[in-house]
Amino acid sequence: MLAKITIANYMSKRLVTLTRDAGVIDAVKLLLDHKITSAPVVDQQGRLLGMFSEKDVMRIVLEAVYNQSMSGKVGDYMSSEVISVDAESSIVDLAEKFQQTTVRSFPVFQDNELVGIVSRTDVLKALASSH
Numbered sequence: 001m002l003a004k005i006t007i008a009n010y011m012s013k014r015l016v017t018l019t020r021d022a023g024v025i026d027a028v029k030l031l032l033d034h035k036i037t038s039a040p041v042v043d044q045q046g047r048l049l050g051m052f053s054e055k056d057v058m059r060i061v062l063e064a065v066y067n068q069s070m071s072g073k074v075g076d077y078m079s080s081e082v083i084s085v086d087a088e089s090s091i092v093d094l095a096e097k098f099q100q101t102t103v104r105s106f107p108v109f110q111d112n113e114l115v116g117i118v119s120r121t122d123v124l125k126a127l128a129s130s131h
Contacts, residue, residue: 001130007094008087010126011108011116017042018052020075024060027052027074037104040114041078048107048114050078055102084109085118091126094118 016034018027018041038053056077064070087110105119
């Protein structure tokens with residue numbers, strides 16, 4: 001049953017995105033306001049440039065100790081090597097991908113277009129709804 005459920009069924013389609021020029025403090029507030037752990041960083045055409053996550057924020061905190069300042073742009077801290085998933089992939093394949101990495105959410109693509117984001121919590125929701 002779970003193998004037939006696709007990522008598209010559980011991904012978040014309401015994308016909260018950032019630009020590489022956004023200030024890091026504003027980006028942190030955005031993550032907190034939306035209760036999300038990461039956000040895609042996109043260009044003006046909506047193309048994915050990277051992901052900005054809680055893990056990137058930890059680097060900002062550590063650098064702030066040395067620099068006595070918490071400034072900078074999202075583009076300076078985002079992860080540009082991004083693992084993405086396909087909307088039509090199975091939730092089981094997604095669970096396996098989560099098992100193999102420390103990443104907490106993946107951008108979702110369909111026909112080479114960014115269409116959503118999927119998190120570990122979405123896998124839990126799929127499991128709970130299948131019983």
